[in-house]
Amino acid sequence: MIKTLSDAVTLVEFIVSKQGKSVEEAMQEAEVPLHLRDHVLKYFSPPLQITPPDLITDTIQRIPRCNPDIDSMQQYFGTFQRFLIDTRRWPKSTVGTLAETSLDLIKQLPKPDAAESFKAYGLVLGYIQSGKTANMAALIARAADEGYKLFIVLAGLWKDLRAQTQRRFDQEITGRSDDPADEPCVQHDSNMAPWARLTQSGLNGDFSDMPNNLDARSPHLAVIKKNKRIESLMEWLERCPVPLKDLPAIIIDDEADQGSINTNYGRTDDDGESIDPSATNRRIRELIQKLPKCVYIGFTATPFANVLIDAEEDDLYPRDFIATLPEPPGYFGPRKLFGLGMDPSDLSPHDKHGSPLDVIHKVEDTQMDEIDDVLENGGDDCPEVLSEALIAFLLSSCARLARGHDQAHFSMLIHPSQRTAPHRIVATVISKELELLKAAAIRPAKFPDLLARARKMWEFDFARVTSEQEDTELADYNFDFEKVWKFAKSITESIEVKVLNNYSEDTLDYTGHPKRYIVIGGNRLSRGLTLEGLSVSVFTRMANQYDTLLQMGRWFGYRPKYYDLTRIYVGKEMGDRFAELARVEDELRADLRKYAQKPDPPTPLQLKPIIRTHPTMAVTSRLKMGAGRPVTISFQNTIQQTVSFPVDNKALLRKNLDAARGFVSKLGNAWHSGSDEGIHIWKDLPCTGVIEFLNAYEFSREAHDVNRQNLVNYIKRQNDQNELILWDIVLPLGNPKLEPFSWSTKYLTHKIVRTPMTIQSIKVLSSPSDIEYWREKTGRDSKDPLQGCLILYMIDKESGSEKDMKFFHDPNNAEDILGLVIIFPESKSDATIEYISQ
Known part of the structure; x- marks a missing residue:
């Protein structure tokens, strides 16, 4: 009996190769379960047309650059590719895109065996929740094949994000894991130098126990937080047994617009002297200078602060290359989610006319005040918005089970405040309301009002939105309420409520069996951390900066076969700001594409991207504005x-x-x-x-x-x-x-x-x-x-x-x-x- 996707692909592949049958016929003969068939089809789908990244580069090559071709010797990248296809069962088209994109990026890097020292700086602009880590892993694997020996990943500010990134790279790059419960790891050939891990995947695994012996033949990986751990790394480099000139290095700065920017730029002391760079920015600069051969590459989805770094300063401005990655197929980002009358060619099949997907619930101020009242004064009553969102999460999860997604994770996000104290209050209120829903799922006849409320939400919201989609993939999913509600008991019994903030010890563990999480938190949820199967989000916090507001959008990403089941609850003003900001972000990307596609494109140092201002929002933190200055455009006499x-x-x-x-x-x-x-x-x-x-x-x-x-x-x-x-x-x-x-x-x-x-x-x-x-x-x-x-x-x-x-x-x-x-x-x-x- 087929239980996993791996089983299904293996058997279908055997039938296709031995009997010459089509994939559809092979799935029928193998009796592949309904919920796995789309994934099997994707695996065997023909490669999509690959859109290369738009590149703005420094055409003067002071140091020769890497120049492999697609058929070059690929040891580390080859095993990485095979792992994604054979073990992860990623579609070959997706892996092909990764291969081409990473090849374009690796060609921007200096050759690691160059005789002289070098420094290079780049920026890769992706999309929020769009597979940025996969692009980083692909780049690391290719760079290891080219001869780079030291890879330092600056993985945000939080322990769990660092641990999540380390675990991902251990599985896909190093092939070594600290936890036997982890998924299978990549297997390297015996003739390859093994990866050396300088950090571990535990919450406190960054530089707690550094090795004293190094093999100069092996590539080395360190995944650390952007804080004083950088100093620990530099102290270790001081006593490193291998000459640093023999360790050509790549520093990958994840979320490069957070923590890395010099917030002291332009500030002076009482004597008019420039104030030293802010701590993390200074540490990163010192780390780059310590390594004779070093490439710094920032990855971000919100580059507003990065492109405003003073290009003339000795700072982290991407003076060597800026790469804008294309929006991946099937990705739901701010433009598609909010519509804004965008070009229909960019819209998904269900949204041909550029209208926003009707999943955003803009909440009136009076309803948001109810949440604020609970946060400030406590109380047992669940605010109307949270109660409605909880029912929406239950219905969305039930519908996914009805669609055969029983092996998937389901998550809900509640972002009530930056302050940590209110998070436990919300968790208590949610847990109590969840018990009520659990009782209604077990004995519905005793809760007629709640059941009627859930039925109304299903019929007038969820079922309506699904039926409105011009998407053949959803054609068979017009379920009635009874077919969905029958899963309510199993869902309510499996939901775990988690609080993620600086003082919480709660963690998210998506290994093993499918998880159903309601996650409550603040800043830790706003950057990088992935919530698997996120379907319902509640945001009450207002943000006044472009990058902060966009990064809060954890609902962006891939929602295959359930995008219509997602729901977002935001205050009306915040929802309007998101819609306006979608255009600002798209303008900046279009600006970079326009420069890259010119017959005689500028170099990064000549680049002058412009970012539209908003009357009530800042482009980024005032301290991160760098060399950014207001400019105006007038059409008069033109x-x-x-x-x-x-x-x-x-x-x-x-x-x-x-x-x-x-x-x-x-x-x-x-x-x-x-x-x-x-x-x-x-x-x-x-x-x-x-x-x-x-x-x-x-x-x-x-x-x-x-x-x-x-x-x-x-x-x-x-x-x-x-x-x-x-x-x-x-x-x-x-x-x-x-x-x-x-x-x-x-x-x-x-x-x-x-x-x-x-x-x-x-x-x-x-x-x-x-x-x-x-x-x-x-x-x-x-x-x-x-x-x-x-x-x-x-x-x-x-x-x-x-x-x-x-x-x-x-x-x-x-x-x-x-x-x-x-x-x-x-x-x-x-x-x-x-x-x-x-």
Whole structure:
């Protein structure tokens, strides 16, 4: 009988190879349990198209760089790959992506056998809860193959996070474990030098008992917290029996924006002298300087503080490379969760129209006050929000069992306060409410009100959301309440309530049998720590910094076959901030991608990314702002144009065409329609129509400055100053050699040709002759702040050539592209958009 995924894959693989049957037929013959079939299919799925990271690098190679190819000798990385595929049963496509990404990253590092000493600094930008540790492990394995000998992982500020990271690397990299109950570890070939562990996986396992003897042939791994343990490591290096020049080192700084940033930057003492760097930052710098050959690589999902480090200082700025990892397939992050009208090509199958997934419950202030009252004054009554969230967790867990997820972990997160004292109060209240739910699960007839409440939540919330998803994977999961509730007894009896904070000795152990945890805590839950199978989150704490708020989003990550069962309870203001911040984060990533994809990209030292400010939030802690300074962008007296387009999504392009036709059809009769020129002009139209059109037009993700939010906000701010009140609309003639395009039943022009510079962008859209014609005909003056102009161009879908570049290589998936040119006049006001930059 098949009990595990490993059993299922082994048997299916045997049937496929020996009998020539398809995977589906083999699963049928092997009688693979229903809950394992999707995992088996993923294992045998063909590799996905791999998107490489976007890299901004220093093109001057002072030291030769590593340059392996995909087929190079791979001892440590080879065993790592085999372990993921054969033991972890990861899909081959996922492991293939890891292989390619780590290969791109390793090529940025100096060759460890270089004759002279070197220092290199890099930054890898991933996504929250997106498999960052796997990328670190892959990079370590490849670097060990290249000849790096010392690997130091700075694993956050908390014991359990450090221990979690150590255990993961022991299983996947070193092949050695302190706990016999751990899952199987990677097995190295006998001809390979064994890994030497300088730290252990226990909670106090970082540098409690350092070895005195080292084998210079072996790679060495230390996983330590970002605190005084760094000094312990440096003391050990002082007496290290191997010359440090023979230990080329890589320092991997996990959550590099936390603890590592110099919070004393720019501060001076009474004599005007610069204050020494903050303690952890100073220790990291000293560690780098102590190692003759050293590479420092920061990993983070919130790089706001990192890109604002003064690039001219002797600090941790990533002066050698910045790598932006692509968003992994199946990942649920802030953009997809909050929608925000993003490009449908980036959205998951259930969310094609860019609307947010309806799993976020924005709680009114009065309900949040109930929680605050319990935190301050104690009491036995469970606040309404926590009671509702607890029922939601029970229903979500029951539904997962009904879907066959009996071998999965289920977790709930409650984040009531940074202070630790309230955590036990909440735990007591939750435990009492849990007993009530347990009694209702055993004897439902005695609790009719509670049962009716659970039924209502299932039918009007959970069942409704599931039925609304356009996802074939969920088609068979429209269960009635009875089918779900029958699992309530087993769930309530297996739930453990845990408190995680500085003073708690509670730990999470996901080894062994499936766990059902309700986890209550503060800062320890906000960084790095993984909650397996997280389905329900409650956040009452307000954060006022971009990086803090994003990192609190532990619900981001992978939710295969149960994303519709997740629920998030947040205060209304906090929920709104998350939605706004999703766009800010995406803008920064788009900014870095844009720089990386330029024909002549800047080096990291030349990079000047800008981060949009928010009226009530700080980009990062004031002490971590580094060289960040406010900068403003104004559109006054400029010509703005769309030069990047989401050409990989036909539906989005079609939507823009429909928006343009709808807009033109409402304009009425043109003020001017040239009989020979074929250009159509409308004069003095109200700005409301332009704003409505810009809100309907879907801009490319790559559009940084010229995007909906910037344009609409600027126009509205100018309107408040009685500017940009009136607008002209222009449809240019286009290229008479091309077929005409119908904007409405009355107005036609010709399309234009623009050769792509990259597959998604052009160099310029506007034609100076069109702008000049409009000015001559209307007599418009750029000094008139009342008047704006919008020009619409239709780019022919066949633009480009096979020799150079084309937007579309598949004519069946091609669509004409709508481009916008907006002419802004001079302004007498000071309306601007504010950002932070170096």
